Amino acid sequence: MKARIHxxxxxxxxxxQGKAIHNSLEGLGFDxxxxxxxxxxxxxxxxxxxxxxxxxxxxxxxxxxLANMVIEDxxxxxxx
Amino acid sequence: MKARIHxxxxxxxxxxQGKAIHNSLEGLGFDxxxxxxxxxxxxxxxxxxxxxxxxxxxxxxxxxxLANMVIEDxxxxxxx
Numbered sequence: 483m484k485a486r487i488h489x490x491x492x493x494x495x496x497x498x499q500g501k502a503i504h505n506s507l508e509g510l511g512f513d514x515x516x517x518x519x520x521x522x523x524x525x526x527x528x529x530x531x532x533x534x535x536x537x538x539x540x541x542x543x544x545x546x547x548l549a550n551m552v553i554e555d556x557x558x559x560x561x562x
Numbered sequence: 563m564k565a566r567i568h569x570x571x572x573x574x575x576x577x578x579q580g581k582a583i584h585n586s587l588e589g590l591g592f593d594x595x596x597x598x599x600x601x602x603x604x605x606x607x608x609x610x611x612x613x614x615x616x617x618x619x620x621x622x623x624x625x626x627x628l629a630n631m632v633i634e635d636x637x638x639x640x641x642x
Contacts, residue, residue: 514609515609516608518606525599548583
């Protein structure tokens with residue numbers, strides 16, 4: 483099965499990468515943009531067919547390695 | 563409205579960052595991982611309330627700036 487993980491900066495944490503994208507979009511002439519936030523998207527292929535166990539395992543991966551829990555949030559979705 | 567963009571490497575393009583995550587997960591004792599791919603996740607706040615126009619605009623942003631169309635694919639979802 484496949485786990486789809488989104489890792490995003492917590493609200494209130496400055497996002498210089500998002501700000502740089504915002505400025506570049508304006509430089510290219512795209513108007514009407516009020517804000518840009520950049521995060522990470524990670525797909526993990528896992529053995530097994532127990533979705534609840536997979537979700538628990540991937541959450542542990544996020545907390546131990548993938549996300550910086552001080553400044554980032556994560557969400558995990560398991561696809562069959 | 564908010565646009566949610568996923569930018570992922572095309573199939574067949576090597577992903578050294580995903581490989582590094584895979585190795586680190588194994589080093590931490592997580593088994594049963596068959597593959598890891600890392601991509602980008604970008605959220606853009608937009609003016610207006612025309613979802614079709616927003617999608618076209620964000621697709622143009624992806625092709626001109628956000629994605630490297632030679633090696634990356636993108637997908638756009640518009641939330642009301």
